[in-house]
Amino acid sequence: MVGGFAEPRKWLRFGDKVEGTVKSKASGRKLLLPDNLAATLKAAKSLQAADKLSLGAAYQSSGYVVVDEPGRPLSPHALTSRWARMLVAVGLPPVRLHDARHACGTLMHLEGVPIAVIAAWLGHASWAFTMATYVHSQEPALADAAQVGPCRHQFVAAERPPIVS
Numbered sequence: 036m037v038g039g040f041a042e043p044r045k046w047l048r049f050g051d052k053v054e055g056t057v058k059s060k061a062s063g064r065k066l067l068l069p070d071n072l073a074a075t076l077k078a079a080k081s082l083q084a085a086d087k088l089s090l091g092a093a094y095q096s097s098g099y100v101v102v103d104e105p106g107r108p109l110s111p112h113a114l115t116s117r118w119a120r121m122l123v124a125v126g127l128p129p130v131r132l133h134d135a136r137h138a139c140g141t142l143m144h145l146e147g148v149p150i151a152v153i154a155a156w157l158g159h160a161s162w163a164f165t166m167a168t169y170v171h172s173q174e175p176a177l178a179d180a181a182q183v184g185p186c187r188h189q190f191v192a193a194e195r196p197p198i199v200s
Contacts, residue, residue: 039054052191064155064158066130066156072120076100079101083102083106086104086105086106087106088106090104090106095107096158098193101114114132115131115132118132134198136157136169137171139156139169140153140156140157140165140169140170141142141169141173142169143156143174144170145176150162150165150166150170153165153169153170
């Protein structure tokens with residue numbers, strides 16, 4: 036293990052803050068984190084430790100990864116707002132935060148990750164659901180597909196029979 040693991044245990048619903056356990060057995064899983072994300076999360080944890088030290092008893096240890104300075108979890112609206120500002124800052128078009136899940140599934144698929152692994156990563160019990168809902172065809176992939184399998188064979192136009200009048 037280089038990067039570390041994430042273990043989804045809680046969820047929040049947009050609108051009113053509703054906390055609960057994960058939705059299904061497949062949702063409760065351990066995910067190996069890429070090194071750069073693990074480093075980012077460790078840096079965030081260090082900032083939280085500094086906040087906790089400076090605020091003392093006023094700091095609220097919520098157990099969430101993304102919190103404000105006093106340790107309170109951000110509301111779904113605040114997360115959505117920060118996501119939108121981040122997209123603008125890096126020059127990307129506006130998309131919903133949830134769409135990042137679709138992008139994740141699609142990018143994994145384009146990189147050749149087996150669909151069963153993508154389904155497990157996204158917390159789906161069914162690979163068919165993952166394919167139908169989260170993995171989307173991209174034009175470059177469709178162009179590549181045209182060059183493999185039966186599509187790669189050259190077709191010769193058949194001679195047209197003479198027209199008899």
